[in-house]
Amino acid sequence: MNKIIRRWVKSYNDFSKGDRNAIIILSALLLLSLIANIIVQNIQPKSKYNYSEYEQLLKELEAKKGDNSKNRKILFVFDPNTVNQEMLDSLDIPEQVKRNILNYRKAGGKYSSLEQVRKIYGMNDSIFAVIEDYISIAEKSDSRKKNETIGEQLITGFFDPNIADYNQLIQFGFNRFQANNLIEYRKKAGVFKTKNDLMKIYGVDSSFFKTIENHIQIDVLEESPVTTLNPVLFHVELNSADSTELLKLNGIGSVFANRILKYRDRLGGFYSTSQLLEVYNFSEETFRKIENSISADTLLIKKTRLNFAEYTDLIRHPYFSKKQVEAVLKYRQKNGPFKDILQIKDNDLVDSETFSRIRPYLTCR
Secondary structure, three states, X not given: OHHHHHHHHHHHHHOOHHXXXXXXXXXXXXXXXXXXXXXXHHOOOOOOOOOHHHHHHHHHHHHHXXXXXXXXXXXXXXXXXXXXXXXXXXXXXXXXXXXXXXXXXXXXXXOOOHHHHHOOOOOOHHHHHHHHHHEOOOOOOHXXXXXXXXXXXXXXXXXXXXXXXXXXHHHOXXXXXXXXXXXXXXXXXXXXXXXXXXXXXXXXXXXXXXXHHHHEXXXXXXXXXHHHHOOOOOOEEOOOOOHHHHOOOOOOOHHHHHHHHHHHHHHXXXXXXXXXXXXXXXXXXXXXXXXXXXXXXXXXXXXXXXXXXXXXXXXXXXXXXXXXXXXXXXXHHHHOOOOOOOHHHHOOOOOHHHHHHHHHHEEOO
């Protein structure tokens, strides 16, 4: 051992002083590197942030998620008028349908039947068939019925629609729009011979008619010889009539009956009986023969949802032109959903005449 050491010392002394110093420095650096490596591997750096709380919360959330996935009910009984976002999230139906259920309520809508839920945008027959038995719509509260009864009791007396003035009509529950339309009808030589004739007035639907029906009193008019020869024996409501009923009208054959039904389908329903004059080749003479036997219930009009309608939905309507449809869709794409039907008029998407004709067929819900 001593010989080896002496030999190493002798070999070391054979180097020059500069070489010996270089060897010492290099050895020292290697030793320091080795020590530093050992220290770094065995000493954990201390973070200035404490993640322990977050790690604990993460574990709890994962555990809760695991429990929910095991116990979550895919289907449960719910009322579409009261169900909240959290409950809907647990319901196994498409997200778009959940969103539209809530959006309809936010827009002021209220579900009164299963059919209304079926009409939600995005709902199809297969989805509805699965959840139909789980939908429970609470009955309307009695308070509303009481208010309606009270409202009806406030109306006393009778009025004759042939002579009642604007103020009288307002007292019996007509709004300004309905009252003005009735007066305009009289100015055009329109006469009310029966209570049901009020259904001819644009804005007077079956629901409102029932509230005033018992207060209508029409004085008997002396009938002309023509009227005596052609008494009104029946009444046809245009928006619910089928071809068989239409054929009973004087001057309406199978050709016109089919044309009326096809045009009604394109329109979405009639809001005025005078719209029959828009049916191809329908003469004013024929219209005069039947005008006292027909009415249009505006509650039966099928409205187009302006915020969901596609190009094909709008262009098929006879009152919309291609240019107007493109303008409406372009405005909606740029500015988002319509909040009020008046926007299509105020932004010159359609002219005022088209707007007055198309307005009854559009809704923003």
